[in-house]
Amino acid sequence: MANYFNTLPLREQLAQLAQCRFMHTAEFADGVEALKGKKMVVIGCGAQGLNQGLNLRDSGLDVSYALRPEAIEQKRQSWKNATENGFVVGTYEELIPTADVVLNLTPDKQHTSVVNTVMPLMKEGACLSYSHGFNIVEEGMKIRDDLTVIMVAPKCPGSEVRAEYVRGFGVPTLIAVHEDNDPKGEGLALAKAYAVGTGGHKAGVLMSSFIAEVKSDLMGEQTILCGMLQTGSLLCFDKMVEEGIDPGYASKLIQYGWETVTEALKYGGVTNMLDRLSNPAKIKAFDLSEELKDIMRPLYNKHQDDIMSGHFSKTMMEDWANDDANLLKWRAETAETNFEKTPAGDVEISEQEFFDNGILMVAMVKAGVELAFETMTAAGIIAESAYYESLHETPLIANTIARKKLYEMNATISDTAEYGCYLYNHACVPLLADFMKGIKSDVIGKGLSLDDNGVDNARLIEVNTALRSHPVEAVGSVLRGYMADMKKIV
Ligand SMILES: NC(=O)C1=CN([C@@H]2O[C@H](COP(=O)(O)OP(=O)(O)OC[C@H]3O[C@@H](n4cnc5c(N)ncnc54)[C@H](OP(=O)(O)O)[C@@H]3O)[C@@H](O)[C@H]2O)C=CC1
C-alpha cells in the first residue's frame, strides 16, 4: 500500500484539497430515510463508536456492534459500553454479513487489519464508512469495487457528539464519498442520512473529500486544538509557580481557564474573546500574540508541510510498528508534569477573572487559532474547513481539559491526534523558552496592576481593526450566523 495522496498528480491533489461546500438545510429534507430499515453495524465501541451509535439509534436507526473476540470474551470496556446501553453485540462473523453499512470506528492504527478482516465478510454492494480518512489517504487502502466508501467525520470529540445531540443540537460534520468507491452512486445519500442521524445537519455539514478532511484534521489537532493547549498549560503553570503564585490557584486558572476564555470564541470569535479584556489588557494580549505568531509560524508551517508530504504519517506508522513506544512514553511523561500532578485549589475564580488573570492564555489561543487558520488556507484548505478545524473546535477540546486536565483531553481524542499533540508540544516548549523568560505574573496569574485603564486612541483603533479584519473572523461570523439560524428552527 502506498500513500494515496502522493500518487495523485498535483492538479488532482489541489482539486481534492479545495473540495468543500457548506450544505444547505434543504439538502437534508429526506432526513434519515436513506438508512431507514438498513442494518448499521459499528466496529469498535470507544469515543466515536459509542456516541455516534447512541445518536443514530435515537434517530430511529438500527444499530448493533461487532467487536473483536477478545473484547467480548474479556468483557472489555467496549463490550460494557455497548451492552450496558442495550445494544446487540456480536462477532464479525455474526454481524458483518448482515450489515448494509459497516461503520469502522476503531483507532486509525487498526484500520488496515480491521478492514482486511471484515471486507471478505461484507455483503455485495454494502457500504463501508469511516470518521477519518487516514486509512484511505495516507495508507492507500484499496476497498472492494462493489462496496461504497463514505466518510462522516464529526469535527469534535465523541463525548461532545453525544452531549450536543442530547441538547437537541449537533456538531459540525464533514462528509465525503471516496470517488474510487461509489459504484451505485448512493454514497452521498447515505452520508447525508448518517449525518442527520448523528445530528450534524443541525450544526452545519461540509461536503468535502477524504483528502481535504485528512490534511485539515491532522493539522488542527496537532497545533491549536490539542498541541497548543497542552504546551500552553505546561508553560503557564510553571511560570505562575516560578512567580510565587499558589500552585492550587495556578492549576485551577489553567484547568478551567481554557474552557472559559474559549467560550467567548464560540460566541463571537477572536474579536469577542479579546473584547472581554480591559483595553490595556487587550492591547497587551494582542502584542503578545503577535510575538507568539512570529515565533511559532515556522512550527505551524512544518506541521502542515509534514502532513502534506506524508512525513508525519510515515513516522507515526513507524511508531505503530514499534508497539506505540513513543506514544506510550510521551503519554506517561505528560502524566508526570507539574500541572497534571497539582490538583486545582479550592478557590473561587469568577468568570471575568479567568480573562483578567489569563492574558497570556488568551494571547496563546488567538495566536494558535490564527496561525492554524492561515497555514491551512495557504495550503489550499477552504476557509470553512479551516475555521471548523481551528476556531470552532477549540472550545470543544478545552471542555475536556476542564473535566480532567490533559489526561482527559488525550484520552478523549484519537490516538492519532494524541501522537501529533505530543510532537507539537516537544517542539513548541523549547521554541518558546526565551519568550517565556520575559513573562511575568501581570499577564498570567495576577493581571495588570494599573491605576487607570487609559489607552492611546490610535493604538486601540489599530488593534481593534487588526482583530476584526482577520480572515478567520469573516468566515466565522457567517458560519456562526448559520448555526444560530439553525438553532432557532430546532
Ligand atoms: N476520538 C475522537 O473524538 C475522534 C475520532 N475520530 C476518528 O474516529 C475513529 C475512532 O477513533 P476513537 O473513537 O478515538 O477510537 P477509540 O480509541 O476510542 O477506540 C475505538 C474502539 O476500537 C476497538 N478496537 C481497538 N483495536 C481494535 C481492533 N484491532 N479490532 C477491533 N476493534 C478494535 C476498541 O475496543 P477493544 O479494544 O475493546 O476491542 C475501542 O472500543 C478514528 O478513525 C478516529 O480518527 C474522528 C473524530 C474525533
Ligand SMILES: CC(=O)[C@](C)(O)C(=O)O
Ligand atoms: C477530536 C477530533 O476531532 C480529533 C482531534 O480530530 C481527533 O480526536 O482525532
Ligand SMILES: [Mg+2]
Ligand atoms: Mg477532528
Ligand SMILES: [Mg+2]
Ligand atoms: Mg482527528
